[in-house]
């Protein structure tokens with residue numbers, strides 16, 4: 338949807354609402370704003386980053402209790418007495434404490450995978466909830482009342498209508514920050530977490546750092562909500578910070594559309610209003626015996642999820658005119674300064690070497706004492722029948738896998754103990770046998786992921802959109818590489834809409850975007866049509882001419898024989914021949930083993 342129209346619409350409604358709506362409705366809108374702030378964090382964490390958290394309510398509580406402690410305790414310890422009961426210091430301390438605890442919890446839980454991460458969030462969600470209940474100085478389960486209202490200079494914000502503006506301005510700022518972040522270099526890295534971690538690491542993204550960024554930001558949004566809640570409600574007890582509320586926040590995210598910023602607002606609004614209507618209407622229809630609203634509420638949620646599994650927002654977007662839904666929301670400044678390129682190693686110098694590499698999987702020997710070398714300015718092909726051990730070798734050369742014995746040396750340094758990201762930083766880039774890309778992202782953004790290491794601007798610049806110049810340079814580089822591989826007309830196309838052959842070209846463009854000196858291509862010609870193969874061969878010859886070292890694993894013999902300088906042939910994990918293409922074509926061992934002895 339055209340964001341500008343929507344923003345103006347929501348802003349007008351928000352400006353007018355306190356003037357025309359009764360207090361009760363304003364209170365409801367305040368709750369929607371407070372919930373939407375937490376759900377926005379979940380959009381970043383769960384919808385975009387793929388990390389499910391049931392514990393966001395605990396972060397809300399952490400900051401609510403921090404500000405309550407600072408603003409209601411009569412005799413604060415000396416080191417805190419200077420805060421003078423100011424809610425604004427409550428905000429600063431709440432955010433700092435939440436960030437610190439999120440960093441610790443993130444370090445403990447974000448490396449967990451599968452079901453363990455959500456279970457981890459349930460564990461600390463419950464722990465913090467019970468902790469709030471045991472704080473006798475904070476009223477235990479009864480809670481604390483008489484929390485002071487916010488003051489702004491001399492203005493005392495003790496009315497719902499006044500807090501409405503504060504809540505919704507903060508929510509708008511958080512939406513703005515999230516939107517900016519997601520369309521930045523850091524945001525692309527976060528978007529790659531869901532389903533593309535291996536690829537992102539190979540493009541130089543520190544995926545653990547990206548997870549931590551999403552986790553801490555989502556915790557800070559929850560903390561903001563908690564602070565606002567305490568000074569709006571002016572009474573707190575542990576109940577709104579328990580596990581059930583953590584689940585409700587997730588429901589809101591799912592119902593609204595867990596991957597979109599506007600979905601957070603829609604989800605929070607839909608669920609809050611739905612709950613309210615059920616509480617008001619059902620007793621009138623079914624009588625006040627029994628809590629039917631919980632049952633009907635549950636059924637409605639199941640129904641909504643069934644009818645619109647990706648949430649209400651994507652459903653609404655589909656109803657808008659197609660011109661509003663263009664992927665072309667990114668602009669590329671062709672006049673942006675071109676990114677600096679690394680100096681390529683001297684032509685013919687040794688870049689990559691495998692020395693007696695053996696890889697065992699249990700009893701199976703996938704690679705046995707393999708030796709090979711790759712030089713700057715050459716194309717080396719690694720061939721062999723299915724199951725010969727080529728991919729295993731490829732993975733070790735690119736540091737995705739580690740040899741059981743032997744060593745890989747890249748640019749004079751052993752890759753022992755190095756991960757794919759560090760190898761990418763050293764100047765190696767790769768593609769994958771089974772294409773790894775982010776299908777819902779545009780071709781441009783997918784390829785720009787390859788340039789991740791070539792940008793420096795961090796989260797703060799991205800959130801405030803202060804990295805425009807750098808971003809333009811990255812996008813321009815991505816566009817250049819897309820055009821270079823012949824996909825120029827698909828720059829803004831959703832990557833998932835490309836044919837398989839085009840997706841392989843996208844991977845090559847992405848790899849080139851990292852400005853490598855060694856390019857490792859896993860079956861680059863698979864799925865390409867004849868003319869596309871010809872164009873790819875021309876591109877690879879050009880890259881070789883520029884001094885790049887290219888290693889390719891490939892099954893297409895015509896492609897390999899016309900392109901490679903040297904060929905290494907494997908069978909049953911061992912090297913059976915190495916030489917020039919015409920030597921390999923007539924090598925009896927190759928003909929016997931690889932081609933079944935038929936010339």
Ligand SMILES: Nc1ncnc2c1ncn2[C@@H]1O[C@H](COP(=O)(O)OP(=O)(O)OP(=O)(O)O)[C@@H](O)[C@H]1O
Nearest residue numbers: 698701702703721722723724725726727728729730
């Ligand atoms: N992670 C693994 N665990 C156990 N065995 C594995 C693993 N990876 C590969 N293998 C085995 O190692 C052998 C070599 O496999 P590899 O995928 O490297 O061969 P390949 O030459 O790339 O085959 P293809 O051309 O079909 O892709 C096979 O027998 C395979 O089953």
